Amino acid sequence: MLATKLEKGPSIHAFNPWVPSNFGTNIRDQLLSDDERVRLEKIAVIVRFKKGERIYAEGEQADAAFNVISGVVSASRATGGARLVTSFLYPGDLFGLSREGNYTSTIEAMTPVAVYKMPMLALRRILNKDADLSVDVIIKLCEELRESQRHAMFLAQKRATKRLAMFLALQESLQIARGESASEIYLPMDRSKIASYLGLTQSALSRAFQMLASKRIISMRDRRHIKVIENNAFDKLADVIPKEKTI
Amino acid sequence: MLATKLEKGPSIHAFNPWVPSNFGTNIRDQLLSDDERVRLEKIAVIVRFKKGERIYAEGEQADAAFNVISGVVSASRATGGARLVTSFLYPGDLFGLSREGNYTSTIEAMTPVAVYKMPMLALRRILNKDADLSVDVIIKLCEELRESQRHAMFLAQKRATKRLAMFLALQESLQIARGESASEIYLPMDRSKIASYLGLTQSALSRAFQMLASKRIISMRDRRHIKVIENNAFDKLADVIPKEKTI
DNA sequence: CGCTAACTTGAACGCCATCAATGCTTGTGG
DNA sequence: CCACAAGCATTGATGGCGTTCAAGTTAGCG
Numbered sequence: 001m002l003a004t005k006l007e008k009g010p011s012i013h014a015f016n017p018w019v020p021s022n023f024g025t026n027i028r029d030q031l032l033s034d035d036e037r038v039r040l041e042k043i044a045v046i047v048r049f050k051k052g053e054r055i056y057a058e059g060e061q062a063d064a065a066f067n068v069i070s071g072v073v074s075a076s077r078a079t080g081g082a083r084l085v086t087s088f089l090y091p092g093d094l095f096g097l098s099r100e101g102n103y104t105s106t107i108e109a110m111t112p113v114a115v116y117k118m119p120m121l122a123l124r125r126i127l128n129k130d131a132d133l134s135v136d137v138i139i140k141l142c143e144e145l146r147e148s149q150r151h152a153m154f155l156a157q158k159r160a161t162k163r164l165a166m167f168l169a170l171q172e173s174l175q176i177a178r179g180e181s182a183s184e185i186y187l188p189m190d191r192s193k194i195a196s197y198l199g200l201t202q203s204a205l206s207r208a209f210q211m212l213a214s215k216r217i218i219s220m221r222d223r224r225h226i227k228v229i230e231n232n233a234f235d236k237l238a239d240v241i242p243k244e245k246t247i
Numbered sequence: 248m249l250a251t252k253l254e255k256g257p258s259i260h261a262f263n264p265w266v267p268s269n270f271g272t273n274i275r276d277q278l279l280s281d282d283e284r285v286r287l288e289k290i291a292v293i294v295r296f297k298k299g300e301r302i303y304a305e306g307e308q309a310d311a312a313f314n315v316i317s318g319v320v321s322a323s324r325a326t327g328g329a330r331l332v333t334s335f336l337y338p339g340d341l342f343g344l345s346r347e348g349n350y351t352s353t354i355e356a357m358t359p360v361a362v363y364k365m366p367m368l369a370l371r372r373i374l375n376k377d378a379d380l381s382v383d384v385i386i387k388l389c390e391e392l393r394e395s396q397r398h399a400m401f402l403a404q405k406r407a408t409k410r411l412a413m414f415l416a417l418q419e420s421l422q423i424a425r426g427e428s429a430s431e432i433y434l435p436m437d438r439s440k441i442a443s444y445l446g447l448t449q450s451a452l453s454r455a456f457q458m459l460a461s462k463r464i465i466s467m468r469d470r471r472h473i474k475v476i477e478n479n480a481f482d483k484l485a486d487v488i489p490k491e492k493t494i
Numbered sequence: 495c496g497c498t499a500a501c502t503t504g505a506a507c508g509c510c511a512t513c514a515a516t517g518c519t520t521g522t523g524g
Numbered sequence: 525c526c527a528c529a530a531g532c533a534t535t536g537a538t539g540g541c542g543t544t545c546a547a548g549t550t551a552g553c554g
Contacts, residue, residue, distance in 0.1 A: 077396060077400060079400040079403065079404075079486060080409075080486035082403075084399065084400050084403045086396045086399055086400075087396075097385070097389045098389070104393055104396075105396075124382075127378065127381070127382050127385070128378050128379060128382055129378055130378055131374065131375050131376055131377060131378035131381050132375060134374070134378050134381030134382055134384075134385060135371075135374050135375055135381055137381075137385050138344070138374070138381060138384050138385055138388060141385060141388035141389065141392060142344045142345070142388065144392055145388060145391055145392050145395055146351055148392055148395040148396055148399065149324060149333045149334075149351075149352075149395055151399050152331065152333055152395065152398050152399050152402055153324060153326045153331050153333075155399055155402035155403055155446065156326065156329075156331045156402055156446035157326075158446075158510085158511070158541085159541080159542095160541080160542070162327075190500070190501090191500070191501060191502095192500075192501090199402060199403035199405075200542080200543095201542075201543060201544080202500090202501075202502085203501095203502080203503080203542080203543075203544080203545095204541085204542050204543075206501065206502050206503080207502085207503085207541095207542085209502095210502080210503090222551090223500090223501075223550095223551085239326060239327035405509085405542085405543075406509080406510095407509080407510070437532065437533090438532070438533060438534095439532075439533090447510080447511095448510075448511060448512080449532090449533070449534090450510085450511075450512080450513095450533095450534080450535080450536095451509090451510055451511075452533095453533065453534050453535080454510085454534085454535085456534095457534080457535090470518095470519095470532090470533075
């Protein structure tokens with residue numbers, strides 16, 4: 001193995017749940033060792049998707065798990081006629097672990113996307129052999145669980161402007177965690193996906209955007225570039241709390 | 248080891264995600280082997296809580312994980328002034344895995360409760376040694392993740408009666424999964440917790456109950472015993488789908 | 495440069511939040 | 525065993541906010 005940082009192979013990013021090493025820094029660790037990444041890479045193939053393409057659909061046989069390399073995908077589940085976006089997944093995220101061999105979500109590319117695709121059987125064989133790797137997956141799943149609970153907290157809010165502010169604050173924090181500039185919030189997905197994620201109609205979401213803009217809390221360079229103008233009002237709306245924790 | 252089924256030791260119940268063995272039966276497997284349960288039991292202590300007691304609070308240092316033996320607990324997270332119940336946990340469920348060493352939820356007993364309490368350090372040591380056990384935890388976490396997404400789907404519904412119907416359907420299916428009678432739905436938690444879980448005010452929840460009752464879709468023997476009268480209307484409201492799947 | 499899809503805006507209605515008062519039940523001590 | 529209190533639950537009236545449906549606008553892409 002090289003001494004330098006590996007640039008290839010599946011990668012899982014998460015907050016270290018055991019040691020408060022990065023305490024409060026909001027920086028995610030690479031959980032996998034170089035060795036593990038090499039081993040996973042052996043069973044993985046890289047697949048690319050164009051914006052708008054579907055990676056897989058709810059109900060299909062689940063014969064592979066995925067790891068996002070670049071780009072953004074959405075996960076959504078049918079719910080009586082409609083369809084709810086349950087999460088947006090970014091590089092370092094994991095998806096495709098399933099129940100009874102069938103996917104429970106539909107995954108679509110929000111941007112051009114590259115993913116590692118790992119056959120379920122081979123992955124299972126590795127997980128059953130490598131406890132350390134399994135523990136890393138556990139850590140990542142705990143994080144996705146917390147993220148899902150956070151999503152529920154968005155949906156439990158009664159005012160559209162509040163849901164939107166919380167969402168924007170989340171996007172901002174994710175950008176920071178990725179080490180990107182935080183001067184502007186970039187939204188890779190379109191309004192209909194955001195509306196679905198927030199449990200709002202597109203009209204209500206649009207009005208919420210206009211409301212925040214007219215109150216000079218945010219400004220919009222275009223539909224995908226948002227800047228927070230009044231931090232105080234924004235943070236109060238978005239319930240920004242210094243830090244966060246688990247289950 | 249005995250050949251007969253173990254009756255003691257931590258226990259994780261989940262749907263087997265690899266093999267469609269119980270396909271469609273809605274029955275959960277015991278994931279842990281007798282051997283694993285014995286090993287876990289060695290580091291676990293049983294703790295009991297009275298109804299209404301708090302097991303731990305959001306933000307406290309997380310030095311143990313828990314496994315429900317009997318009773319029901321609620322997990323809730325603060326969300327700007329209010330507090331949202333994110334899940335109800337039953338025997339065979341796991342909680343307390345955390346980020347950066349602090350709990351992210353508050354756990355309260357809805358009924359008298361018994362839990363296994365496992366010190367985090369010892370647990371981590373076992374997980375890092377036993378890949379099979381870790382994989383079982385992975386399976387369980389995938390399930391909790393799906394459950395959390397289902398919760399989000401409840402919250403995304405716009406009509407209170409629909410949220411309630413979906414919730415009642417969930418409780419019914421959990422009862423069946425536990426092998427209990429399904430002729431009547433029993434609600435171990437009080438109205439305020441249900442309201443919080445569904446993102447409704449108590450008034451709205453109460454009205455939703457009355458609405459379903461007045462339409463003769465359900466009947467209430469008392470506040471905690473509900474029976475579904477009109478299955479057709481109920482299933483349509485609750486979006487009951489034959490089966491379910493994953494991420 | 496024109497088409498289509500994405501987004502915004504408008505008006506009316508309905509549902510739920512809100513606040514407050516009343517009714518029920520559970521547990522406790524006399 | 526009953527009375528009382530404290531919490532839990534239901535009910536009522538009002539208003540705000542988001543849904544709905546539809547038309548209009550902008551932006552993205554060939």
